[in-house]
Amino acid sequence: MDAKMTLQEMMEFLQEVFPQVKDDFVLEQMDGETVTMRLMTAERHLRPGGTVSGPSMFALADVTAYVATMAPIGREALAVTTNCAMDFMRKPAAGVDLIAKGRLLKLGRALTVTEVLIFSEGSDKPVARAGLTYSIPPRRTEDTVT
């Protein structure tokens, strides 16, 4: 399935919907099924010792699954996360960005399921893995314009 928005349109949309995080993430690739998202790691994402915190990795997985959900649907700001299961497998490398690779496994009328693998840039061993479910509210069918 093709994406219904360009990369540029999706980035602008994210900046409206997640204004607090607009400086954290760069959407690097998107089609109707896969997404690549970069977390530009900064001091605020770190734990003592220099590794990226769990909540920062959760935020990266969540925004990646959000884009994977929106890409084939189009703007639908109200989609909400209903479930996330995440394994933290390795300590992220210090001083490098994190790269998330998302893949939309199911695009249903009411639910989507996306799997996400997160890597330290330059490594092919995943630091974390997540499966996320988004709930898509029913379309307002009366959105008729006269």
Added chain:
Amino acid sequence: MDAKMTLQEMMEFLQEVFPQVKDDFVLEQMDGETVTMRLMTAERHLRPGGTVSGPSMFALADVTAYVATMAPIGREALAVTTNCAMDFMRKPAAGVDLIAKGRLLKLGRALTVTEVLIFSEGSDKPVARAGLTYSIPPRRTEDTVT
């Protein structure tokens, strides 16, 4: 089982280990099995519409499980989250703090499991539920004191 640290000692410990979040959380209650933690919601935790973001709720669940794990063990800064499964069930109320109630279900030698329910203050319907596993590194056996 009794807690090995006082509430005050645990708060100081959290401020060392999670310096970025020390202004977000207040540890309200702790024994060797249960924990009550408050997220003082502020602008940076919110999504458009005024509800608390998923990553902020994840952070709250994570720190709650961390305290539940540390309370019966004592200072062990290296314990790390290995798994989290979380259901987001209701929209948090706008303008109120979130209260997390954690319960340690398993205290093993290598792993702990904690369940957490998160409520908007003043409501008894949970907004989110989480199960978290922490991995506890092996004790340094040479901790002998002469």
Added chain:
Amino acid sequence: MDAKMTLQEMMEFLQEVFPQVKDDFVLEQMDGETVTMRLMTAERHLRPGGTVSGPSMFALADVTAYVATMAPIGREALAVTTNCAMDFMRKPAAGVDLIAKGRLLKLGRALTVTEVLIFSEGSDKPVARAGLTYSIPPRRTEDTVT
């Protein structure tokens, strides 16, 4: 909320919907929010060493969440599990039944969320914990018969 079916009606309903498992489970208690279900452990549920297998515990959690979902809704055989996250925490005791305690945390129009704790009979330390989401198909709004 009250249950819309009696214990006896629910047991009969389960036997229609899950004919393969009707000899495994006994529904011991049910209201509109909580459920107690017994797995009568038999040879076919065991692993070498005499402990109950993971799939048998999954089946127990799943049927418990199904009953928690159906109790306040009424007969709705089509509800399906969409997500399960489960922690296996202790080895079940050999030679005793397992008792599952379920609690419905969310009853939405499209989704329910139930948490389940599983105990070896006679112990208060849980052997497993699960969170399950059931998807409820939209009601046929008319079902009109002419």
Added chain:
Amino acid sequence: MDAKMTLQEMMEFLQEVFPQVKDDFVLEQMDGETVTMRLMTAERHLRPGGTVSGPSMFALADVTAYVATMAPIGREALAVTTNCAMDFMRKPAAGVDLIAKGRLLKLGRALTVTEVLIFSEGSDKPVARAGLTYSIPPRRTEDTVT
């Protein structure tokens, strides 16, 4: 990493460890990282309507992750599932086998993490997805024989 057992050795090992399920599963492929496992669906795996039950899919994911864990380690019957998160995404097709594709994402000293996708044979849309953690008991450090 290479597998430490042949396909034939692993099948024999499974039949010792999981005697109840030896007629259900066929191990079709295995190296030190990936596993392909078939569930030969039979009446006992089905729900009314002819689809494969959730517990049968859980059992398939579980045995797939067990083989992915054992392949690079060798015989270690005591490894146990500690966590499973599973999304059920589509109704399995009636009358065909299920094929699970497992991939070992982490092989740690104490824990392994495997992801599993399950397909109805002949379809490339997954019916279910799982992430499983196995706990590996410490090795007997010498096993010395005098």
